[in-house]
Amino acid sequence: MQREKTFRNERLTYKLSIVAQEAILANDAIFLRETGCRIRDLRVLRLIDDQPGTTFAEIAKSTGFERSLTSRIIQGLLSSGLIERQNSAEDARVFRLLTTEKGKATRQVARTISDRLEVILTDPLSVQELRALNDILARLGAWVTSDEYRAALRDDLAI
DSSP: OOOOOOOSOOOHHHHHHHHHHHHHHHHHHHHHHHHSOOHHHHHHHHHHHHSTTBOHHHHHHHHOOOHHHHHHHHHHHHHTTSEEEEEOSSOTTOEEEEEOHHHHHHHHHHHHHHHHHHHHHTTTSOHHHHHHHHHHHHHHHHHHTSHHHHHHHHHHHOO
16 A cells, blocks of 8 residues: 655645545546546436436536536437437427436446445545544535525624
8 A cells, every 4th residue: 555645735625625636537438438438427327326316507506517518418418328318208309317327327237336436435534534534524514505605604604
C-alpha cells in the first residue's frame, strides 16, 4: 500500500472533493471499457431508471451538471439506445425519459462493477470505520441540504 499523500489544503470540503475526484478518475476508464459509459453518464442513466418519466430539467437539477453537459449526456444515452424519450401528455414541449431494456442491463453491469470498486476503495477501513463514515456522510448530507444549514449560512455571514 502506498504511503498516505498529504492534502495540500486541510479544509474538509477540499479533502472530500479530492477523494471523490481521485476515485472517479481511477474508475472512469473501467466503467467506459466495461459498459461503454462514463461515470457521469451512468449517474444520469441511474436517475432515469429510478424515476421513469423524469424530465431533462429534473435530471439537470438532480445532478448539478450544467445544462449543456446534461443535454450531451442525454443525447449520448439516446444514441446508444440506453434510454428513450416520449412526449409528455400534459405538455408536448416536455420529453419524459425512460430506460430501455438495454439501459437496464447496462445499469446492472455498472452496479456490479461499482460494488467491486467500492470494496477496493474502502479496503483500508475496518467494518466499524466504514459504518461510521457512512453514518457521518449521511448526517452531513442531510445537514448541507437542509433549510437549517442555509439559514445558518445566512445568519453567520450577515453583517
